[in-house]
Amino acid sequence: MNQNNINQNNIKSIVALSNVVKQFGEKEVLKGISLTVKPGEIVGLLGPSGAGKTTMIKIVTGQLEATSGKVMVDSSSTEMGMMMDSLGLYERLSCYDNLKLFAKIYNIPVERIDEVLKKVGLSEAKKRPVDKLSKGMRGRLALARAVMHEPKILFLDEPTSGLDPTTTNQIHELILEEKAKGTTIFLTTHNMAEAEKLCQHVALLHEGKIIEYGEPKEIGRKYNHQKKLQIRLYDGRCMELLNNKEAAEKVQDYLAQELLETIHSTEPNLETVFMELTGSMLE
Amino acid sequence: MRNIIAIFQKQVKETFKNKTILIQFIMFPLMAIIMENTVKIEGMPDNFFVNLFSSMYIGMAPLTSMASIISEEKEKNTLRVLMMSQVKPMQYLIGTGSYIWGICMIGACVLGLTGTYEGKELVAFLGIMAVGILASLLMGAAIGTWSHNQMSATSLTMPVMFVFSFLPMLSMFNEAIDKIARLVYSDQIYTLLNNMGYQSGYQLEIALENVAVVGVNMAVAILFFAYAYKKSGLA
Ligand SMILES: Nc1ncnc2c1ncn2[C@@H]1O[C@H](COP(=O)(O)OP(=O)(O)O)[C@@H](O)[C@H]1O
Ligand SMILES: [Mg+2]
Numbered sequence: 199m200n201q202n203n204i205n206q207n208n209i210k211s212i213v214a215l216s217n218v219v220k221q222f223g224e225k226e227v228l229k230g231i232s233l234t235v236k237p238g239e240i241v242g243l244l245g246p247s248g249a250g251k252t253t254m255i256k257i258v259t260g261q262l263e264a265t266s267g268k269v270m271v272d273s274s275s276t277e278m279g280m281m282m283d284s285l286g287l288y289e290r291l292s293c294y295d296n297l298k299l300f301a302k303i304y305n306i307p308v309e310r311i312d313e314v315l316k317k318v319g320l321s322e323a324k325k326r327p328v329d330k331l332s333k334g335m336r337g338r339l340a341l342a343r344a345v346m347h348e349p350k351i352l353f354l355d356e357p358t359s360g361l362d363p364t365t366t367n368q369i370h371e372l373i374l375e376e377k378a379k380g381t382t383i384f385l386t387t388h389n390m391a392e393a394e395k396l397c398q399h400v401a402l403l404h405e406g407k408i409i410e411y412g413e414p415k416e417i418g419r420k421y422n423h424q425k426k427l428q429i430r431l432y433d434g435r436c437m438e439l440l441n442n443k444e445a446a447e448k449v450q451d452y453l454a455q456e457l458l459e460t461i462h463s464t465e466p467n468l469e470t471v472f473m474e475l476t477g478s479m480l481e
Numbered sequence: 482m483r484n485i486i487a488i489f490q491k492q493v494k495e496t497f498k499n500k501t502i503l504i505q506f507i508m509f510p511l512m513a514i515i516m517e518n519t520v521k522i523e524g525m526p527d528n529f530f531v532n533l534f535s536s537m538y539i540g541m542a543p544l545t546s547m548a549s550i551i552s553e554e555k556e557k558n559t560l561r562v563l564m565m566s567q568v569k570p571m572q573y574l575i576g577t578g579s580y581i582w583g584i585c586m587i588g589a590c591v592l593g594l595t596g597t598y599e600g601k602e603l604v605a606f607l608g609i610m611a612v613g614i615l616a617s618l619l620m621g622a623a624i625g626t627w628s629h630n631q632m633s634a635t636s637l638t639m640p641v642m643f644v645f646s647f648l649p650m651l652s653m654f655n656e657a658i659d660k661i662a663r664l665v666y667s668d669q670i671y672t673l674l675n676n677m678g679y680q681s682g683y684q685l686e687i688a689l690e691n692v693a694v695v696g697v698n699m700a701v702a703i704l705f706f707a708y709a710y711k712k713s714g715l716a
Binding site for chain 2: 280289
């Protein structure tokens with residue numbers, strides 16, 4: 199466990215978990231989780247299916263109680279927005295009516311409904327009942343409901359799981375828009391690229407433990423043992439060189455001969471880090 | 482109050498599109514209209530079919546619809562989303578229950594008007610129905626809360642519904658069944674209706690037994706609900 203890596207700077211955190219354990223009967227699903235989330239950032243909880251991501255979100259949002267440990271969330275439940283893996287939409291009601299129910303409950307003007315429907319690209323489908331929507335549209339509707347009351351903190355449980363790349367990108371855009379407004383976002387995913395793209399900090403969750411925590415780039419660099427250089431020459435040759443003195447001389451040669459087209463230093467991505475730490479793949 | 486109204490309005494729209502539930506509300510009043518107007522047997526008491534179908538209606542419609550709505554909301558996770566947005570369990574139950582109660586009362590009006598009830602008798606008839614519907618609702622809420630999904634709710638609702646809706650009728654034919662049937666609210670409601678509806682010059686007679694049985698049935702439903710709620714919560 200790399201608890202030392204958890205940034206403990208002096209900005210007040212909006213979520214703080216300390217040594218959280220969750221058992222279902224005999225089975226220990228979370229084995230001492232400590233994690234803090236700072237206001238305004240996107241934190242990603244990354245792990246394969248069954249790692250305990252949903253359980254953790256449920257504990258933070260108060261849907262489940264931890265067996266032991268401390269959970270602090272600096273936000274009232276009306277200041278939270280969430281999109282769980284089972285979306286919880288009324289199948290027979292239209293998009294509009296689904297949101298209208300919550301507009302009433304949150305006591306926000308009904309004009310806001312059209313606004314958020316437009317934002318998630320469902321204006322055209324506003325009268326359509328949920329059971330006639332595609333999976334991606336349902337996801338966007340659930341996201342619209344999660345953000346319609348402008349929550350202070352947004353919880354997204356695998357918001358793009360099982361969606362096509364186009365819809366995934368649309369949802370990423372929406373998530374980034376929310377962040378730009380200053381919303382703190384806590385999301386889970388088993389998609390490395392998603393975490394790298396969206397998150398300021400990621401926690402790698404494996405079998406109920408956080409095995410690594412930090413900025414995605416930082417983690418990549420930390421596990422960059424091989425430090426390879428990828429080189430492409432004008433004559434079409436591509437090669438990988440170890441990042442050492444020998445390579446420097448070679449590169450110098452290529453430069454002198456004006457052969458060098460591109461040169462990259464490679465960093466392992468979160469996927470390879472995860473592989474190295476656990477010996478298993480994410481998906 | 483705002484939440485209760487929001488839930489109520491949601492339920493109006495939702496039920497309107499939910500055929501299996503809609504049919505519950507319409508079936509017995511419709512059958513009563515048809516039977517009262519087509520079947521005429523010599524010496525048959527006034528309001529025979531109206532009273533019979535009214536007690537079956539009470540045993541079935543509020544109970545199954547309440548159980549099915551709550552269990553579906555649990556299964557589809559919509560109830561959890563409501564609870565997470567600060568809708569209190571009581572607000573949800575009142576919003577949903579008052580809607581079901583209201584729509585069943587409309588059915589009760591149709592039943593009453595199909596019979597020969599009018600004026601004070603109609604009021605008494607509706608009063609009895611109102612209590613019966615409430616007892617049935619509580620029972621349905623308990624079953625819905627107990628179940629994790631619609632399937633398990635249905636398998637629990639079926640036998641319970643049969644007991645409540647058919648015992649009153651079966652008790653007419655069999656002394657032994659009548660002894661048991663007396664213990665369930667729908668049979669007592671049936672007795673109340675018959676006592677005032679079978680001869681002209683209707684007189685509402687409420688015996689201690691009627692009140693006691695209906696009261697105990699409601700109390701059992703509330704205790705069962707409380708136990709189910711404690712066990713698995715509303716979401
Ligand atoms: N209510 C529950 N009862 C028993 N086991 C559970 C329950 N919820 C989750 N689990 C178990 O906890 C583990 C983690 O589940 P979950 O948090 O859903 O993982 P993830 O969201 O990362 O896929 C799984 O092995 C799952 O079977
Ligand atoms: Mg999950």
